[in-house]
Amino acid sequence: MRTLDLLQLASGALLRRGARAGMLLLAMAIGVAAVIVLTGLGEGARRYVTGEFSSLGTHLLIVLPGRAETTGAGATLIAGETPRDLTLDDALALRRSPAIEKYAPLVVGSASVSYLGLDREVPVLGSTSELLAVRNWEMAQGRFLPAGDIDRPQSVAVIGAKIKRELFANTNALGKWLRLGDRRFRVIGVLSSEGRAIGIDVEELVIVPVASAQMLFNSASLFRILVQARSRDEMPAAKKFILETVARRHQGEEDITVITQDAVLKTFDAIFVALTMTLGGIAAVSLLVAGILVMNVMLVAVTQRTAEVGLLKAIGARSRQVQRLFLTEALLLSFTGGLLGLVLGYGGAWFLGIVYPALTFMPPWWAVAAAMVTALFSGLFIGLLPARRAARMDPVQALRGG
Amino acid sequence: MIHLEKINRIFQVGDQQVRALNDVDLTIRSGEYLSIMGPSGSGKSTLLNILGLLDQPSSGTYQLDGRETTQIDDEQLARLRGRKIGFVFQFFHLIGRLSAAENIELPLILAEEAPAVRKPKVQEILHKVGLEDRAEHRPDQLSGGQRQRVAIARATITRPDVLLADEPTGNLDSVSGAEVIQLMETMNDSGLTVLVVTHDPIIGDRARRKIKMIDGAIVADTQERGDEDT
Ligand SMILES: Nc1ncnc2c1ncn2[C@@H]1O[C@H](COP(=O)(O)OP(=O)(O)OP(=O)(O)O)[C@@H](O)[C@H]1O
Numbered sequence: 144m145r146t147l148d149l150l151q152l153a154s155g156a157l158l159r160r161g162a163r164a165g166m167l168l169l170a171m172a173i174g175v176a177a178v179i180v181l182t183g184l185g186e187g188a189r190r191y192v193t194g195e196f197s198s199l200g201t202h203l204l205i206v207l208p209g210r211a212e213t214t215g216a217g218a219t220l221i222a223g224e225t226p227r228d229l230t231l232d233d234a235l236a237l238r239r240s241p242a243i244e245k246y247a248p249l250v251v252g253s254a255s256v257s258y259l260g261l262d263r264e265v266p267v268l269g270s271t272s273e274l275l276a277v278r279n280w281e282m283a284q285g286r287f288l289p290a291g292d293i294d295r296p297q298s299v300a301v302i303g304a305k306i307k308r309e310l311f312a313n314t315n316a317l318g319k320w321l322r323l324g325d326r327r328f329r330v331i332g333v334l335s336s337e338g339r340a341i342g343i344d345v346e347e348l349v350i351v352p353v354a355s356a357q358m359l360f361n362s363a364s365l366f367r368i369l370v371q372a373r374s375r376d377e378m379p380a381a382k383k384f385i386l387e388t389v390a391r392r393h394q395g396e397e398d399i400t401v402i403t404q405d406a407v408l409k410t411f412d413a414i415f416v417a418l419t420m421t422l423g424g425i426a427a428v429s430l431l432v433a434g435i436l437v438m439n440v441m442l443v444a445v446t447q448r449t450a451e452v453g454l455l456k457a458i459g460a461r462s463r464q465v466q467r468l469f470l471t472e473a474l475l476l477s478f479t480g481g482l483l484g485l486v487l488g489y490g491g492a493w494f495l496g497i498v499y500p501a502l503t504f505m506p507p508w509w510a511v512a513a514a515m516v517t518a519l520f521s522g523l524f525i526g527l528l529p530a531r532r533a534a535r536m537d538p539v540q541a542l543r544g545g
Numbered sequence: 546m547i548h549l550e551k552i553n554r555i556f557q558v559g560d561q562q563v564r565a566l567n568d569v570d571l572t573i574r575s576g577e578y579l580s581i582m583g584p585s586g587s588g589k590s591t592l593l594n595i596l597g598l599l600d601q602p603s604s605g606t607y608q609l610d611g612r613e614t615t616q617i618d619d620e621q622l623a624r625l626r627g628r629k630i631g632f633v634f635q636f637f638h639l640i641g642r643l644s645a646a647e648n649i650e651l652p653l654i655l656a657e658e659a660p661a662v663r664k665p666k667v668q669e670i671l672h673k674v675g676l677e678d679r680a681e682h683r684p685d686q687l688s689g690g691q692r693q694r695v696a697i698a699r700a701t702i703t704r705p706d707v708l709l710a711d712e713p714t715g716n717l718d719s720v721s722g723a724e725v726i727q728l729m730e731t732m733n734d735s736g737l738t739v740l741v742v743t744h745d746p747i748i749g750d751r752a753r754r755k756i757k758m759i760d761g762a763i764v765a766d767t768q769e770r771g772d773e774d775t
């Protein structure tokens with residue numbers, strides 16, 4: 144049979160089945176869409192997290208308070224028993240290593256920022272001048288925190304581009320005084336909107352000197368210390384130095400964790416790939432169910448159309464033609480279902496993205512391809528049995544209606 | 546054209562054997578007009594199915610245009626059916642979702658003819674069976690007589706050598722039954738071999754050659770003008 148005739152006959156037969164074929168399409172579509180949405184979310188999460196860590200820059204070591212269990216696969220972020228605080232003095236002690244190029248202690252908190260009666264709650268970062276270089280941030284206006292004594296509080300602040308827009312609109316922010324909690328700070332710089340900090344948008348960040356932040360939050364402990372080694376090769380030396388130095392300062396107890404970006408990236412990557420696969424696998428089950436539905440419906444179709452098969456044979460259809468006709472129907476069904484699933488999947492993800500903007504949606508191409516291929520192959524394999532059955536029918540019996 | 550020799554057809558039902566055809570010999574020449582009559586269960590349909598290559602005899606030989614058909618494979622049987630044989634059934638067997646024209650076109654589609662070649666043929670045969678204005682109607686929008694004419698058009702569009710009709714008027718009133726028979730006779734006049742199985746003696750008597758079957762055997766075979774041929 145000519146391909147066009149085949150498609151026409153098959154689609155005609157499908158359309159004729161109306162609701163039943165429609166349900167089937169939907170089942171197939173939901174299967175494919177589920178694979179796309181779920182793997183999309185998994186992959187989105189993976190990219191988000193690895194992106195976050197990549198943005199930390201190269202040769203970076205992160206020092207956190209608390210002892211983490213270290214396994215062969217790299218450090219995991221499960222903190223042990225109550226850790227001793229990391230202090231500013233711990234950070235200062237790191238200055239003496241030749242392996243360490245820069246370091247930036249971090250204090251994180253949130254406070255309400257206000258200017259001329261406008262106010263809002265923002266994340267506040269306390270750090271030092273070296274943070275700018277360690278994080279590869281850029282300034283849009285003014286300058287970053289001044290270098291100098293890091294344990295001396297200063298009433299200056301660097302703000303993110305969004306805070307600048309919201310508080311100052313188009314007017315110049317530099318030199319203006321804003322309130323942060325119960326203290327006043329002079330704006331000395333505006334960060335360029337590029338870049339992200341761990342989970343926080345740089346755009347809505349207020350950065351103050353670390354000592355000022357400690358006063359603001361009334362706490363002497365550090366959230367973590369970012370350390371930049373001189374080179375990639377010096378990272379082990381830097382790590383060793385940090386561990387030993389802090390242990391010495393902490394009465395010989397190794398109660399901090401030093402993680403490197405590589406290890407974190409690898410761990411997260413592995414976790415999220417596994418997550419994506421799991422989600423994909425779960426979704427694939429629904430594809431499988433859809434496939435079984437296709438088979439069931441095709442078998443019913445073949446039985447219902449026994450007389451038609453007999454007639455086709457009586458007017459000269461070869462077994463192969465009958466088989467191809469039913470196979471085409473099954474393939475058309477699963478192909479259309481798959482396409483519909485693509486639309487449904489991307490549409491659903493787009494909708495999710497609007498409802499929950501925090502979710503990143505990034506279906507990996509291999510999952511989309513796998514879903515489509517699975518849909519088609521299930522159509523093929525599953526269509527084969529009913530199509531064979533139709534092709535093998537004895538024409539005389541079939542004409543009698545089975 | 547058709548030559549049957551010692552054709553037997555035995556059906557196995559459980560551990561019982563049903564002998565539907567019993568040593569049937571039959572020769573049909575091109576252009577003949579035959580009727581087959583006989584009581585129910587006498588093997589008429591079985592014979593027709595074997596003649597139409599839908600069924601294979603348990604033993605015996607069947608030559609179609611000098612070619613032995615009992616030894617060839619399914620693929621070739623299907624081709625022969627498509628080219629040389631047209632079937633008309635009691636229950637029409639039209640495909641409900643297709644229009645009259647599409648039903649008629651089906652054998653040409655199976656024979657992989659190009660659409661440009663098919664369409665004029667369909668038009669021509671629609672004209673011949675008097676259903677030009679019904680081309681786009683679906684079977685459920687047609688009367689029984691019209692449906693059977695669509696079926697005849699479908700059976701003859703490939704210009705087969707022989708038209709096999711199994712009780713073609715069995716579901717029709719006498720008027721449309723007569724129309725259908727007349728249509729087949731017109732086709733016979735232009736050279737088509739026509740074989741009609743019927744229970745209706747009036748219809749059976751119209752054929753030039755009349756065959757009577759009982760218990761799977763041909764018991765009478767009468768030609769027009771009194772010629773007897775056993
Ligand atoms: N598939 C089959 N399995 C078993 N027995 C069969 C089968 N087909 C036909 N028979 C038997 O063969 C015999 C002849 O059947 P056939 O259908 O040829 O009769 P018929 O002359 O066409 O009868 P009717 O006029 O009722 O159509 C019957 O006894 C029937 O029961």
Ligand SMILES: [Mg+2]
Nearest residue numbers: 589590591711
């Ligand atoms: Mg019969």
